[in-house]
Amino acid sequence: MINVGIIRYPGSNCDLETFRYFNFNDENKCFFIWHKETDFSLLNDLDLLVLPGGFAFGDRIYNKATENYIISPGTMALQSPVSILIQEAVNRNIAILGICNGFQILTQMNLLPGKLLLNDCKKFVCKKVKCNVSYEDIKNSTELYIANSYGKYVNNEKLKNDECYFLRYEDKSIAGVCNMKKKIFGMMPHPERNNLDFKNTFFQMLFYQEQIIEPNYQMIFDKSIKELMFSEHISYKTTKKYLRNLHTKEPWVVQGPGENAGIVDIGKSPDGTEYCIAIRIESHNHPTFIDPFEGAATGVGGILRDIFTMGARPIGILDFLRFGVDTNSNQLLNKAIQGISYYGNCIGVPNIGGDLYLHPSYNTNPLVNVGCLGILKKENIIYGNVKNNNNYLIYVGSKTGNEGINGAAMASNTFANSNVSEELKSNVQKSDPFLEKLLLEACCEIADKKLADGMQDMGAGGMLCATLEVVKRGIEKTEIQDLGCEIYLDKVPTKYDMEFNNILISESQERMLIVANETNLPKISEIFEKWDLEYAVIGKTNNSSKYQVYYNNKLLYSDNIFNLDSPEDYINIPTKYTKVNQTHPTKIKNPHLWTMYDSTVGNRTLKGPDKPGHYAILDIYEVNKQLILTWGETFDKCYEKMKLFENVKPLCIVNCLNFGDPKYSLYDLRETIIDLGSKCKLHNIPVVGGNVSLYNTTNTQSIRPTPILLMMGITT
Numbered sequence: 001m002i003n004v005g006i007i008r009y010p011g012s013n014c015d016l017e018t019f020r021y022f023n024f025n026d027e028n029k030c031f032f033i034w035h036k037e038t039d040f041s042l043l044n045d046l047d048l049l050v051l052p053g054g055f056a057f058g059d060r061i062y063n064k065a066t067e068n069y070i071i072s073p074g075t076m077a078l079q080s081p082v083s084i085l086i087q088e089a090v091n092r093n094i095a096i097l098g099i100c101n102g103f104q105i106l107t108q109m110n111l112l113p114g115k116l117l118l119n120d121c122k123k124f125v126c127k128k129v130k131c132n133v134s135y136e137d138i139k140n141s142t143e144l145y146i147a148n149s150y151g152k153y154v155n156n157e158k159l160k161n162d163e164c165y166f167l168r169y170e171d172k173s174i175a176g177v178c179n180m181k182k183k184i185f186g187m188m189p190h191p192e193r194n195n196l197d198f199k200n201t202f203f204q205m206l207f208y209q210e211q212i213i214e215p216n217y218q219m220i221f222d223k224s225i226k227e228l229m230f231s232e233h234i235s236y237k238t239t240k241k242y243l244r245n246l247h248t249k250e251p252w253v254v255q256g257p258g259e260n261a262g263i264v265d266i267g268k269s270p271d272g273t274e275y276c277i278a279i280r281i282e283s284h285n286h287p288t289f290i291d292p293f294e295g296a297a298t299g300v301g302g303i304l305r306d307i308f309t310m311g312a313r314p315i316g317i318l319d320f321l322r323f324g325v326d327t328n329s330n331q332l333l334n335k336a337i338q339g340i341s342y343y344g345n346c347i348g349v350p351n352i353g354g355d356l357y358l359h360p361s362y363n364t365n366p367l368v369n370v371g372c373l374g375i376l377k378k379e380n381i382i383y384g385n386v387k388n389n390n391n392y393l394i395y396v397g398s399k400t401g402n403e404g405i406n407g408a409a410m411a412s413n414t415f416a417n418s419n420v421s422e423e424l425k426s427n428v429q430k431s432d433p434f435l436e437k438l439l440l441e442a443c444c445e446i447a448d449k450k451l452a453d454g455m456q457d458m459g460a461g462g463m464l465c466a467t468l469e470v471v472k473r474g475i476e477k478t479e480i481q482d483l484g485c486e487i488y489l490d491k492v493p494t495k496y497d498m499e500f501n502n503i504l505i506s507e508s509q510e511r512m513l514i515v516a517n518e519t520n521l522p523k524i525s526e527i528f529e530k531w532d533l534e535y536a537v538i539g540k541t542n543n544s545s546k547y548q549v550y551y552n553n554k555l556l557y558s559d560n561i562f563n564l565d566s567p568e569d570y571i572n573i574p575t576k577y578t579k580v581n582q583t584h585p586t587k588i589k590n591p592h593l594w595t596m597y598d599s600t601v602g603n604r605t606l607k608g609p610d611k612p613g614h615y616a617i618l619d620i621y622e623v624n625k626q627l628i629l630t631w632g633e634t635f636d637k638c639y640e641k642m643k644l645f646e647n648v649k650p651l652c653i654v655n656c657l658n659f660g661d662p663k664y665s666l667y668d669l670r671e672t673i674i675d676l677g678s679k680c681k682l683h684n685i686p687v688v689g690g691n692v693s694l695y696n697t698t699n700t701q702s703i704r705p706t707p708i709l710l711m712m713g714i715t716t
Helices: 015-022 082-091 101-108 196-212 217-229 285-290 292-308 327-347 433-448 462-477 500-505 518-530 635-642 662-682
Strands: 003-008 029-034 048-051 060-062 069-071 095-099 115-117 125-135 138-148 152-154 167-169 174-178 184-187 253-255 262-268 274-283 313-323 351-358 367-377 392-397 454-457 484-488 511-516 535-542 546-551 554-560 605-607 615-620 625-632 648-658 687-693 706-715
Touching: 003 015, 003 082, 015 029, 015 048, 029 082, 048 082, 048 101, 082 095, 095 101, 101 115, 101 184, 125 196, 138 196, 152 174, 217 462, 217 500, 217 554, 262 625, 262 648, 262 687, 262 706, 274 292, 274 648, 274 687, 274 706, 285 292, 285 327, 285 367, 292 313, 292 327, 292 367, 292 433, 292 454, 313 327, 313 433, 313 615, 313 625, 313 706, 327 351, 327 367, 327 433, 351 615, 351 625, 367 625, 367 648, 367 687, 367 706, 392 433, 392 462, 392 518, 433 454, 433 511, 433 518, 454 462, 462 484, 462 500, 462 511, 462 535, 462 546, 500 546, 511 518, 518 535, 625 635, 635 648, 635 662, 635 706, 648 662, 662 687, 662 706
Parallel strands: 003 029, 003 048, 048 095, 095 184, 313 351, 484 546, 648 687
Antiparallel strands: 060 069, 115 152, 125 138, 125 167, 167 174, 174 184, 253 262, 262 274, 274 367, 313 367, 392 511, 392 535, 454 511, 484 535, 546 554, 605 615, 615 625, 625 706, 648 706
């Protein structure tokens, strides 16, 4: 049965005939949705949402129907509450069709590219026209009625796939367009005006392959999995050959690069307890340009999870901002700061420092780098790996939705232009710091009670990357070379019905993966219930050497774990990097900026962002010492600031290497790593972690090379 919902706006001219058109079979369900509806349950089990054409309500704007108005097709309908329902249907990947004025609304909501203009003749036109359908292997011709004034479709942005123009008039002009995912369709002709042939064609386009042909899940999953796992953002395929030469080992290093965070020993408390500091830095650059509030906020959320997934309690965050100098950049900056403060303030971790610089090269590629550190007892460290072939994989946190699909792949590409499409916006996750606070407390309690064999944040690549990483690290750290796992997608808590592969690769925020043995499952469950968290056992390790995905006991995908390792990518190194204006950026000294951040919560901040200087001081009362943090774009700047303090031992450094397209920037990246490696070795300061953010390029214009270095020392 196909369920069809038809949005009914007041004054619609074509709603009744659209209902009759789609209610063509007693086995199908067709129903109206009033334009003021916001009940998401109406979308449950919905197969198609239709925005009919011909509604006069959508053609004009007014305060009251009896008062003055202006003509602006589609604008009034955008203000209807049902727009929220339309957006939710997009989030759920429900098929959407907009006809004539409905098409107009979809373009105005930026759900379809382009726009509709007044006809060249400047008049209303009603006539039957010949149209050609071209959609995958469906090719035919049909006759349809047009009835419009605003029927001229234009699109200045070239679509990546010409098949998105699924319907054309005889003169080759565009009559219908769909989005890249082929879930949202818009067309100017009116199929409901007695054209049954097109209805059959359209339903074949939407549902034929789903209902008649069993999808090749092995192929679908293979494409999604390898696109993500082989992306630069996850695999570091271009840079790992350089990074492995960094100086990473000293006696006080407990964990170097390769885990969720680096860990260094800071000594014992008076009662003999050994304490450590976990530290990490990450970037959230592309998401910030697309959606600055959520992009920056989720950057904070992600770095916090990297810290408490190691069993550490976060005690400080730092943000390093690089933005452009135009009006749009100023707007992006203000929203990014709001996102950072919202997340950090809500979760109760102080923002203890950072900096802000402006430069034209960041106009369309702003940088948001976030650092975080946490304290933990050495005996409570949790690593991100499984320990044996009978571990349970436990999902906890937010329900999974279609947020952030292919986010890591998006971050591994340049921007073609400065326009932000709805498809790009869908790659940015949504944040919930209140839920993250519950996760933090639950995970810290699990660490204190030593109940987890392993723990991993579901960040880039979502559940796919998290489950693969714990198994791969398990193979590296144990002698069990045939470790594998099976994943049960039907056990994953989801917000709504989702495509199977999207459940696996979703990057919904505030989710963790706990690795545990059967004995500790009941105790872990009690902790999650105490903190009101939803959880489920979504997988188990085995001796198969394979990564296997199931849904309702049906095997959808299977491949050897080692086939999912990305090969190194050897890009030719340019002799010199000359694309970017190498002028120095302008530092912004704005004390009001830092007052938006809670810098004193936790009662450890001895010197925070309220006072000038590229350094912060934290009280580590557990061991009667102080932590000193310094930062800059060069090792020398960090080290010179650190040496101003007496009796301070530099412990480590973490780096966030922000560069443009590697075709142009690899020379500068390599030189930066060589310089960092030699100076770290000279001064016995190990690199314990970091991040590489490439492809910060728009229209071939790259950012200036921007390494962000964060150094940490401790009083002796």
